[in-house]
Amino acid sequence: LSQSGPEQLKVLEENFQKVSRNPDQATLMLIAAECGLSEEDTAKWFRLRNAQWRQAEGLPAELGSVKD
DSSP, rough: OTOOOOOHHHHHHHHHHHHHHHHHHHHHHHHHOOOOHHHHHHHHHHHHHHHHHHTTTOOSSSOOOOOO
């Protein structure tokens, strides 16, 4: 996601904080469209961001190892 600019990151981060840390397919499509990114890149960003969040919270980086 090296191509994403500050505006895109702001939108991604706001969605992460306010909408969902694990958006469903429909939400992912909307976020991708809003950012002008592919769904794949958007999903990748959320996966990486989730891993960071989980580490910051002292949780295992992988989903599913702890009941969310």
